[in-house]
Amino acid sequence: MNHDDLRYGNLKHMQTAWSELTPGEVHASWSGHLTACGKPVIEAKPVYESHPRDITCAECGATAVFDLNTAREHAKAVTEKYEASGAITHTFAFSFREDALVAIAPKAFEMRRKGDSWNKIATDFVLIAAPDKDGTSMFVGKVGMAIIDGLKESEFQGSY
Known part of the structure; x- marks a missing residue:
């Protein structure tokens, strides 16, 4: 996922774009050179289109x-508590948060586009990623739910 802070949730300067690496798929770009997912752009529409x-x-x-x-x-607030207790390292926490975000955000986008509610997204996540009540599942569930809450809080309010 893109790590340029100016791009997150910034539809004002977004261009729809295409890449030779994924024929027929439409991407988002802010530079006209790379897509948000890191693929080279061969064509991009103007921002206004x-x-x-x-x-x-x-x-x-x-x-x-x-x-x-x-x-x-939101996820950092959860993992910091585990770091402070010594249960996980800072490096593990950062890596886990990023991996969870990379897994959850695109799926949430797809589900919201289909019209699914945030409740369904959260329920599906818990059933698939954290179905047990052991410590690991609880940790995964807390981090995932924090990410989902952050996505919900910051969601673009137009149609997509």
């Missing part, structure tokens, strides 16, 4: 319609 409803790449869509930094901050 671009809309998030045209994006078919889930990773690009998630970058465009959610403020991923808000989701990161």
Whole structure:
């Protein structure tokens, strides 16, 4: 996922774009050179002709319609407690948060586009990623739910 802070949830300067690496798929770009998912752009629409409803790449869509930094901050609040207790290292916490965000945000984009509620997204996540009541599942569940809360809080309010 894109790590440029100016791009998260910033639809004002977004362009829909295409890449030779993914024929037929529509991406989001802010530079006209790379997509939000890191693929080279071969063509991009002007900003005024671009809309998030045209994006078919889930990773690009998630970058465009959610403020991923808000989701990161929500997850960080959860992992910091585990770091402070010595249960996990800072390096593990950072890596886990990023991996969870990369897994959850595109799926949330796809589900929201289909019209699914945030409650369904959260329920599906818990059933799949954290089905047990052991410590590991509880940790995964807390971090994932924090990310989902951050995505919900920062979601683009138009149609997509």
